[in-house]
Amino acid sequence: MTDPQLAVVILAAGQGTRMKSRTPKVLHRLGGVPLVGHVLHTAQELGAQHTVxxxxxxxxxxxxxxxxMxxxxxxxxxxxxxxxxxxxxxxxxxxxxxxxxxxVVLSGDVPLLDAATVGMLLDAHRTNQNELTLLSAFxxxxxxxxxxxxxxxxxxxxxxEQKDASEEQRKITEINSGVYVFDAAAARRxxxxxxxxxxxxxxxxxxxxxxxxxxxxxxxAIGIDDTWLVQGINDRVQLGETALEYNRRLIRYWQRQGVTVHDPASxxxxxxxxxxQDVELLPGTQLRGATTIAAGAIIGPDTTLVDCEVGEDAVVKRTDATLSVIGARATVGPWSYLRPNSIVGEDGKIGTFVETKNSTIGNGSKVPHLSYIGDTTVGEGSNVGAGTITANYDGVNKHKTTVGNHVRTGSHNVFVAPVTIGDGAYTGAGTTVRKDIPAGALAITVAQQRNIEGWVVENRPGTAAxxxxxxxxxxxxxxGTGNLS
Structure with missing residues (x-):
């Protein structure tokens, strides 16, 4: 609900020279969001009619x-x-x-101050009919x-102020946080x-x-003991320390929502x-951006997901993925790389040392090992053999590969796009597919093997071989003579 009697003014004019950065201080990121973004979010949660x-x-x-934002x-x-x-x-x-x-006056470089604390300050201001209420901390x-x-x-x-304080006043441990509530009439006066x-x-x-x-x-003046809530960011040290504290608090929040975090420190x-609920996050997991993880999924170890969607009971380990969708019960990794617009269907699999980009792997389909799949659609129930490469780029344009349902492709295939592999088709090991394969066909590109006997002894004399x-x-x-030595 919007409060028509509430305005928020965010002070974000400072240069922040101690950050020693080309980036304005309030745009440095903490928890994936610019510092001022956290403060704007607090203003939105307060329901202010006006935010300046x-x-x-x-x-x-x-x-x-x-x-x-x-x-x-x-x-x-x-x-x-x-x-x-x-x-x-x-x-x-x-x-x-x-x-x-x-x-309400907030600072654009104080990211951890939450709406509940500011709301408490505002309630006291209104209840006690103050002209000015300030938040202090010990x-x-x-x-x-x-x-x-x-x-x-x-x-x-x-x-x-510190420089004007007497020796006795410097012993005071209650400080002014720079967070205020003014009556508008008093401020104008x-x-x-x-x-x-x-x-x-x-x-x-x-x-x-x-x-x-x-x-x-x-x-x-209303005092709080949690000094992190009013921690301002003036340099990279404070940014790093506050980011760690923010992450610690966010992890504790998700733990209380039913998420298992095996190693909060990493x-x-x-x-x-x-x-x-019932998601497990193993050590070395990073969940960034607008990533969503459905119930029961297991993420990690050593996995980074950016703006990804992971379905129920999926398993994603030792994987780097961005802007990708992983379906329910799918498995991804270890050592998989999902570039933007990769979609893995329900019960699908992306295996070891597989890279995908702008591709859809259908329900129940698998790309188990050592493959690059780009600009490709794979239907349902298909298996792409180890070492498969989609040759999707001709030096000027990208082209699409389409693999049908229940296809079985052999190891070390190259699909030279644009090409379509029909439903139920097979390909032999080492096949280079340059033209469409009809449904149910077997495609092979195998030259007759030729053995040149004695070549190694003649051409590589003295070698171990x-x-x-x-x-x-x-x-x-x-x-052959029966005289084995």
Whole structure:
């Protein structure tokens, strides 16, 4: 449900120089999703009527990514005046003039903050009729963070930045997380009064609390102990550490949904993945993108699936697959490579050292070993022999191979596309198929074998092969006379 009295402003204007990257900080990926994508998802779960994202650094690139993920988002651009206070002003100006509800302020580089925690903050804000409510967190080591100062009764008093804090205030372990709920009227009243008279020459959003407090407005700070929820990303170290924590939490979620994860430390699951009950994930499994795994499937070990669909009770091991569909009870691997648009039907098989691309393997059909199958359709119940190659590319265009139902092809075949193999047909070992095979026919391309006796002894004298051949010939001669040595 959409809440008409709720707006979310996401601050995503920072450059993120400590990332040392050509990619804007908020577009670095965590759990398969850009950092700002996690925050946009939280805004959607809150049901906000309006979501505004404030951009500045590489605004075109960041804006395009946001529009792709959440096209309903309003993009606001921060001008050259720096600081979170100025960013919030830009976000406020993008909201309808008649909006008088609550504004949740989130940071585009804080990916783990969930809608439940923000919802708790919003409920407290509304229940207690605050003008400003901020989320705080308790850190064992709060160095570098602004401290939340409380009065003798435990109520919010002020926010003191690290550089301005006294020795006593630096001992405070409650920090300001940068997550706020403003009443829109209070924000419109206070933000224009914020100045840049500070060491950084920036408009600080934290100064809004000082102004509201001075006017007698009600402010509340609500603390949480789970510091990961407010962990911001400033460099690659924090990105890596937060990604590990996110993955750990996601794995625990799926375990509680009935998924067995044999080695959580070596398993990666991204945000868009869906997994059914009684699925087993073996060590070294990576499930990425929009992959879906149906109930009872076994995935891994050492398997990466990207945007794949796996049916019930399928087994996929030591496989790399992208944009592919694996049917119920099918088996894939080990050491299989499924390139985009590969489809394996129910009870089908893709075996060891098989590569497929843009191909459909019908129900119950098998490609067991050492084959390349590209731009091919295989019908039901067929078996493609070991070492088969579909020669689908003529140097300019790709061509299609069609294999019918219940076909049996021999080992080391080459299908020179375009070619069709009819239902129930057979091919002999070593066959090169250059023209269509009728249903029920046997195709062979076998030249008469020719043996040139004595060739090795004559042409490779002194080699181990020549010596072995000579001994064999000598033994054969002796056996013919009955005088075995």
């Amino acid at each position: 994202t404030v951009v500045r650094h590489e605004r075109e690139r960041v804006s395009a990514a946001i529009m792709e 959440a096209p309903e988002t309003i993009i606001a651009e921060q001008d050259d005046i720096p600081g979170t206070g100025r960013a919030m002003e830009a976000g406020l100006e993008a909201l309808p003039n008649d909006f008088e509800g609550q504004i 850190y064992d080591d709060p160095t570098g963070f602004g401290r939340v100062v409380r009065d003798d009764a435990g109520a919010f008093d002020s926010i003191v 206070v933000l224009p009064s914020l100045g840049t008279d500070n060491a950084q020459g920036e408009k600080y959003l934290t100064d809004a609390a000082h102004v509201i407090r001075g006017e007698g407005g009600r402010i509340e 398993t990666i699951i991204e945000r868009g993945v869906s997994i059914g 020549a010596e072995a051949a000579a001994r064999a010939e000598e033994g054969h001669t002796d056996a």
